[in-house]
Amino acid sequence: MPKGTSPGADLSVRPADLERAGVWLTGHGLADVRPTALLATRLEVRRRARLAASVLLAAFLIAVALTYTGGTVDGSGDRRWSLLVLTALVVGLVLAQSSLDWWVRRVDRRAGATLPRRAAHPVRLGWRTVLGRPRAAFAVATFAGGTAPAIGTLTLDDPTARYAAVILLIGLCGLAVGVVVQLRHVLTHPVVADDEVSLTADVIMRVEDARVGAAPTAVWSVWSLPVVSVFSTAFGWWNAAWVAFIVLSVIALALIEARTARSAAVARNAMSAP
């Protein structure tokens, strides 16, 4: 049996998906492995889920921006309604993200059920292995860095700035919950593998899912909402602080990317370590 094949798998995949799986394997140092229907199916559902998640986030940001501007149309605005709508948007975002995760896991589970042979790790892979301390610390620092100024703004007398800060905090809380839910799914969903190669590919996918989930792009996006314009008109230094926050976090992310192991190396280490 060639490496990575799944003789019992009854998965119908398009040639384009198999081709993409081959490119993915080559990109992760597994060029000698033949792409299988199992791998192509799993990668394709992830590709679609990530695309849907990006559209979802864009829609969320637009909706939050519209809620904010709607809440300030008449000066005071009916801000209680705006906050209710915003809270509903955040809950909707988390639920929609969970649904996407559930969809990915369902496809994984069905793919796994077709395997006559199942492989797994004898030890549990934790967040330190899958995500790594630097990325976890960076994600926490990014959320903290985004949240602290907003909390500080709540102490000010300016009701417009306070309203903007509340919207920002609700948005950040929603994103934080979404990230935690996504990471929990990454760490707990069952392995889908029938040999060493597919087990390695499973770890790579897990690592990439975790890294994408913990990336601070959503926090940057939330901060770029029209909310920021309120801060910038009220306080000139907010703009400078915001630019510094973005620049520093981009540099930190670049350093983490450069200095930490690639997902394929993490997977090989996880496979070789007890």
Next chain:
Amino acid sequence: MISIDAASPVPPFEQLRAQLARQIQDRTLAVGTRLPTLRRLAADLGLAVNTVGRAYRELEEAGLIETRGSAGSFVSAAGEQGRERASRAAADYAAVIAGLGIDTNEAIRIVRTALTTGISVSPATHNPKEA
């Protein structure tokens, strides 16, 4: 890596038990290593939780793993102690062989026969403390 073959005549719990026992004995799984939870490993391997539970239970009875309440199951130091005990027994055996003047090849043949046909311990040599 652990793999379970559904087409194998060996029951799944025995496949799992044997692979974990081998990995513990050859130190692929070091003492103190935390094993996956029953539910997690069952989901990963496509097995029933009870099947994994039986494998864990037998490993625990053999002293290879220990369960620390809700903290989970860990590779036990007893596995290492068992290896040390075997080493001590081998040293004793080597001393007996040397005393009797039996050559090395013959001594290895005796051990191999004992391992393949099963070890019968006579009451005279049985030490209750070792049981």
